[in-house]
Each structure stands twice: as C-alpha cells, then as structure tokens.
Amino acid sequence: MAPALLVLLGVLAYPIADALILSFSDVRFAAGGIQRDLIGTANYERLLADPTFALALRNSLYFTLVEVVAVTLLGLAVALLLNTPSGRKAIFPVILLIPWALAPVANAVLWKWIYNANHGILNAIGLQLGLIDQKVVWLGDPWMALNMILIADAWKAIPFISLLLLAGLQNIPSHLYRAARVDGASAWGRFRHVTLPGLRVPLLVAIVLQSIWALKVFDLIYVLTKGGPRDGSVVLNFLAWRVTFNFLDVGYGAAIANVLFVLMFVLAIGYVRVLDPERQRRRRAALPAADPAEVTA
Amino acid sequence: MGRWTTRFGLAVFVVLALGPIAWGVVTSLMPTKALTRSPPDLALSNLTLSNYVEVLTTRGNLVDALIDSAIVATLTASMSLALGSAAAYALARLRVPGANRILLAVLAIQMFPGIVIAIPLFLVYSQLRIVDTYPALAITYLSFTLPVVIWILKGFFEAIPPQLERAAAVDGASAFQTFRMVILPISLPALFAAGIFAFIEAWNEFFFAIILTRVQIKTVPMAIAEFSGQYQTLYGQMLAAAVLASIPVVVLAIVFRRFILQGFVEGAVKG
Amino acid sequence: MTDRRIVMPQWTRRTFLQRSALTATGLAAAANLPAWHRALGQDATTLNVLVPAAPDPTPPGVPDATYSQATNDAFAAWQTTNAAKVVYEAPPWPQLHDKMAANFASGTYTHDVVYMSGWVPEFSQFLTPFVDQLPADLMADLPAASFSTLTWDGKRLGVVFSLSLLTTFWNKAMFEAEGIAAPPKDWVELRGMAEQMTKDGKYGWVLNYGAPEGIGGVASYWMSFLQQAGGTMYGADGMPAFNSPEGVDALQLMIDLMPFTDPGSISYVGINDATNVFAAGNAAMMLNWPFMWVPANDPATSAISGQVGAALNPAGPAGTASIDGTDAYTIPLDSPDPELALKLIEFYLDPAVQKSQSMDTGWLPIRLSVLNDPEVQQKSANAATVLEQAQHPYDSFVTPDYNEVTQALGTEIQKALAGEQDAALTLRKASDLVTEIVKRRA
8 A cells, every 4th residue: 555655645745735835935937947935825815805716716616516416416317217127228328438438628629519609510400490590609608608618517427427326226225115115105205215315325426526526627618718708617727727827827826726625625525424434334224224114204 | 207208218318428429420520621611511422531531640640649648548557556456455454544534635635636736746757857758647647546446446345255355364375465366356347447447537638648748748638639729620630539539448438338337336336 | 255275476565566666667767768869879969849730830840841842851951961850849839838837947958949929028037038149131131020029128039930910801702792892991991891791691800809818819909909099008117008098999999890790709719710700701801810821712621712812900090000920939048059059040040941931831931031022922912911011010019927918908808899898997997907917027
C-alpha cells in the first residue's frame, strides 16, 4: 500500500499544498519564472466581492443540483426498464456502455455539431416536426446555453448511473418482492417499500458521485461556449482555468479552485460516510426489511 | 407496467441513447461541404470515406495519436492495478489504522480540480526533465485512476470469504504471498473492471495531455480538438476522428462488458 | 472453493519492491532516451520553435503547411548551411496561450522562437529585444506601425511576419441583385446597405460575436469601430479613455446593425463559423482577416467563390481604421543560441520565403516590396486592399492585461448587442471594470 500512497502524495499532495499557498499569494510572471509574494487572504476577499465569482458559484450549484436530480431520476428509469423481462436482453447494457466510453472531448464535439445554429440536427428535427418555426441559436442565450450543456453532460452521465442502479436492482432479493405481493402490495407499494430501500446505498453513491462529476465539468464548456454567452455558462471549474491561464492571475485562480475543492470535499465526506463498512453493517443488522409486516405498512 | 409501455420505453431509450452517436457517424461519412449547405445535403450518394482517409493520412496523423494514447493508457492501467490492488487489499484486510480516513483522503484528493494543479505539476516535471514523456502523463493520471481502482477492488476484496486466506496462512504463506497467489487469481473480474476503467479514463483525458506534452506525444483527445482551429472547423473530419478515437474504448467496453458490469455489482453495491 | 496448495514462491515483498524500483528506473531511463540521443554526438544546434498548427500562420517545415517544394528545399538547405536542426511544436492555435504560460512559468528553456498574437506585452519580461539587430534593409521593408503591438517599455520584442488586418469582405452577387455597384464607403451606407440586403432568410451582416476576449473577439471588433470614430482605448496615463462619445458611437453602430445581422452571430465563437455563413451566401458583408480570402474563394468549400470582394472598412467620422492580427515571431530570453534564432527569423522574412508564404499558404507577407509584387497581388486579390488599409490606423491596443480587459469589455458589449443594456451604460460599466484591472496591475 505504501507505494500507492507515495505516488498519490507526490503527484497530488504537493501541488495541492502548493496551490493552497498560491491562493494566499500574489503571483506574477517575471523573468525566470514565477514570482510569489504572500499577501494573506486578499485573494479570498476579492472572491467575495467579485460578481463573476458569484455568477460562477450560482451556475455551478444550479448545474449540479439539476443534473444530479435529472441523472438520478432518468438513470433510475432506465435501470427499471432494463430490469423488466423485455429489458433483460444483453444488448441493452451494451448500448449504455457506448455513451459512457466516449471521450468527453468527443462528446463535446458531437453536441457542438448537434447544437449548431445553422447546420445542426436539432434545428433540423425541430423544424421538421414543427416544434419551432425558425432556427434557434441554442448556444446564444446564456440560460439556454447552460441548460444545453447540462443536457449534453447528462446524456453522457446517465449510462454509468443506470448501470450502477441496475446492479443494485438485481441485488435485491426476489423473495422480498414475493413476500410483498403475497401481502397484497400494489406495484407502487412494492416500489416504495422494497425497491427504494434496497437501492438506498447505490442511490446515495450515485448522487454523491454525480455531484462531484457535475462540479468538475470542463471539456464541454471549453468546446461549446468558452463560458459564454455573456458569461452565462461560466462555472467554478472553468472560471479557475480562465483566471489562471488566460489572465495569468495564478493566485486568484488557486483561490477559486480551493473553494471548489472545499465543496467537493464536503461531498466526498458524505460519500465515504455512505460507504463506511462499519456503518453499513450496523444498518443492515438493524433493517427489518425481511419482516413482511414492515413491507405492507 | 404493461408490456407495451415497457417496450415503448425501451424504444425511446435506444433512440435517445444511440441517436446522437448515429448522427455523428453519419456526419463523419459526409463531406464537410455537403454538411454546411442549408439544409444539409444528406443524399446517400454523398457517403464517403474521405474524411477517414484524410484523418488517418494527412491531417492530424491520428495513427500516431492512437499509438500514443494506447501507450499512455496501458501504462496508466497497469500502474494503477499494480499499486491499487495492493492498497485495496491492505485497506480491506490488514487492519490498517485509520483505514477509512485514508480512503477519505484518497477520494478527497481525487476531487481536486485538475486545472489549477497543472502549473505546480508542470513546474515539478520541468525540473525533473520528464515533461513530454509517457511516464509523466501516466503518473499524473494515476491521481484519478488509483482512487477508482482502489474503490472497486476494496469492495471486492472485502467480499472474499476469509477462509481462503486462513487456509493459506495455515500453509505458511505471508500476507503478500497470500495476496499474490490466492486473492489475485480469483479477482480477475474485478481486476479487469478496474483496469478497463483506468484505461478508459486515461485514454479520454484532455487537459493534462495538452499541458504536459510537447512534441513527442500527442494523444487522441488532443487530435480531435485539432480540427477546431481558429479559422476552420472541419466538422466532417472532426467527427471522423472522434469516431475513430472512440472505437477502441467502445470495443474494449463491449468485449469486457461482463467484467465491467460485474465490477459494478461487486464493488459498488456491496460497498 | 477448492483447496489450494501454496507453493513457496521466490517472490517476497522485498523482491517485489526491488523489481518495481528497477522497473521504474528503467521507465525513467527509457523516457529520457531521446534527450540522451540528442545530447550524444550531434553537431547541429537544435532550434525549438513554437508555432500554431496549419492552416493558422506557420513557417515552412511545419506538418500540413502548404509551402511549395522549392521553399521546403530552401528551408532544408538553410538548416544545413547553418548547422541547425529546427524542431517544431505546432499545437492548435487555441492551445498556444496555455502552453506558453506553463512554459514561461517553469523558468526553464523550452523554445528559441515563439509565435505570438497579442501576448507580447503580457510576456514581455521573458522576451529578447532583438529587433534592433535586424538588418537595415529588412527594417526599411517593414511597415513601422506593425511594431506598435510588439513594443513594451520602449523595447521592441517581436516582428510581425504577415500583414493581417481586418478588412470588409462583400458578396458581389448579392450586391448586384440589389443594384448596388460598390461596397459601403461609410457608416451611413453600411447601415443602409445592410438593411437593404436583409430579406428572404439572408442577412446583410455576419460576424462572430460569441467570443468576448482576444484579438478576433467582439471587444477587438469594437476597437476597430472605435478608431473609425476617432476614439482611443487608453489615455497617456494608461487609464481607460474609451468611455467617450466616440466609443458610444462605435458601439451604437454595432447595435444598429443587429437587426440585419445573422442571429447566430452571438453564438459564433470562431471566425470560421461566421465565414461559413458568408461563404454559403447567407450574409452579404463581414469583417474578416486576409487569410480567409482563400477558403471564401475555394470552390470546394464555398458557394460564392469568384463573387467575393475585398474592400476598405467603411469610414466612420474619423475615416477608416482596422485592427492588427499581430502574428509575430519572438525570441525568449533563455534561448541558448539567440543569434541562430535571429537568423532563423530572418530566413522566415526572406523575400522569397515571404512570397511563398503568400502564394502557397494564403498568409499575406509583411514585406512591403513583396506586397507590391504584381504576382502576389494577382494571386491574392485582396492584397492591394489590405495594403491600402494599412495606410490608416490599425492599433490593437495590446497591453499585458489584454485578455482580462477584453474579457470584461467584450462581455459587456455582448450584453449590449443582445439588447440587455444601452451603449452608454455598457461603456460606463466596462470602463469601471477595466480601471479596476489596470489598477491591480500597477
């Protein structure tokens, strides 16, 4: 185990610690490399007053919340579909693997083409079906652009979550369903009292993982909108990149990244809590799920 | 749920899942000029492999990129498995103090947005003179593949009945020998799943590939992005490159699907 | 589970670790083989050059560049004569700035010649002021104004190698159909003609307003209108001076054109998207770079080849004006052989190479003698227009904060173009933001 930790520490811990120090510094590019002067919390104070940061934070939170809800619900729907007799064919999980395996850049390029105002298929289909009467500039309005990016990311994210939840569904012992049916539970009742509790762990895992990934979105924004239009699709991750590489304001960029890191860290704690084996064993022991009386309650 | 509702739902699912990809493939088989006409000229007579030919021979040199990506991804996957399996086993079995805290730290570290550690990382690599080398990229990728590999394998190892290891101990094997001779051979599904995950993540990575390479290495995501220059976006060729770039990983995912899906079951659900 | 017998293996943890260490060392050694090979027994000096990938402006020898065989041979001959080996790193243009930033930040030598486009003031402390060492006859053949974007702190740090100014492209067929003989001479005609030609799904104007920052972003477009109105970006004290009647007029012109502008314009991030609309015959006029003359006239990609005209930008109250694409070569300070790097740049600026650059790749030369060459003018029908445009102001107002300034200014302009705020308020807000940025740098 030691080598693994050493690698991780070397590759990550040092730059992270460095980034932390950078966020408390004023960094300038000077002859011979970078010049840093510690300036205390000035970068963070600037963060609090910066309207672009506030916008990026709002966009990130909106994006994450909506994507997690959408992906979880749709992922669950797909998993349920695939768990039915018609859905059990081997071809369906294979179909899911294809969007999942695509490179994010390839995905971004594909959707950029689909959303193209002049030649994109989305406009063509919309016009054909009469849903729109003229070509829509999908990436031209800030609100719409953010949501179109969301759709593109969700499309790619749903397969993983579906597979996760499908595995969870298949792990629920069928005798629980039988018991519920024997006790006269309706389909909805079975769903509420057998399926959902049985999916508790995978659902929580899905939610936390998807939150973290949603916060990390970058390739899509880089290829599709570069943060535009009018900063409408700027999220924290992208803002950190722009500030660091476009403006060369490395200290400020590090501060933004640290804020993002804290957000993700909180999520990661939640994630580990969910997976904590001790807690899980205790919870399983306490669950009276096998008790038919509980199911019909 | 009625059978026909289910069938309808499945049909919608297939269309939505594969539609965009099908369109991308169709586009890659059309010349860019036909595509930029309004409306796009989708006549079947326009189908051509010219985009693929161009992408593989003249522009972009996708063949080199495919080779480079293959090397980096394989290196990353093997290093991840070598280091990650040992770490996962230790976390699962050998009562390591603060195991959960270590797991938390490992996961937390993975969450850090890569974009900002790029400059400190680049500085370190410059000084070590390993910029633009395969190992540099692979080590960087380890930072996000190792946690996933450890997570998948840890769950799997925990589910192995302890009797096996007790039997090995009775025969006088050390912990490490047990690991190598008993645990690893029966962990093949999980190892494959973890290895494929690591391979795919390394194959698809974009940002660090740009920053940490110079002349000698060009990975496939970089090659795809090259079709969107300042003065030209060759959609047909860009999508052809994207299709070619995706075929290896998609094929891998499909061929090893049983392992991958089992990996989901073992690692994810049982925690 | 079947019982497994354990055979005592030779592999203990110690040997495993040893072997891993050996493997790691081997990997590191293998990784550095190219470097060792270069170091051992090579007489030629290696020159590392960072340039964009074709079809962005490239020197000869870059993969996929369309230079003639004669030029490529001349390049090979130059390398032999000067005992040099030129190694190109040619990433796509959008990745250049990131790479450069990382390279300069590392403080280690990476390149001998670096292409720049509006980043010279930003990286000025890393560059060599070599311009004074260029031969006098070369300097006499270069437009003096081309150095304005490459000068910082009184030092000239780069040399432009291609005259790349925004001019107006117009669709002759669409104009003829409306009975208009000539392209607009001034703002009034521009507005009128754009309106006249906006009908039946076609528009009078198209441009990429989707990217706020950089040269070629919406802020830079506005700067050309600003100069046509007689305004300027900064005062003598370096503080913003664009919140002026001239600035407002310039922005108002862009706003007035919006009803006649292709609606996708606010989402087009690259010039290529706008050019595609123009080349498909769906827009009558646009601002464009000289290089785009080639694809706009190429029958393989354009529906209007042969019908494209190049014209001076319509004059505002202060006459016509433009901005400089400022494609230039620079030499970083830590280059081990700056004299050889300088020689390479001189080669790139050699009249024959410059002529080849224009005739073969479509990037106009910077040498006035080559620009006036009748063959060049015949091949690139827009060369004469660009040359004439160069007689008028074409400042790009590049400063070290150029990216941040144009990001802030451009975003505000985008809001104005979307109808969210009026011109006066936009420039007021922009001026405040830019003042803050400039003060932070001071």
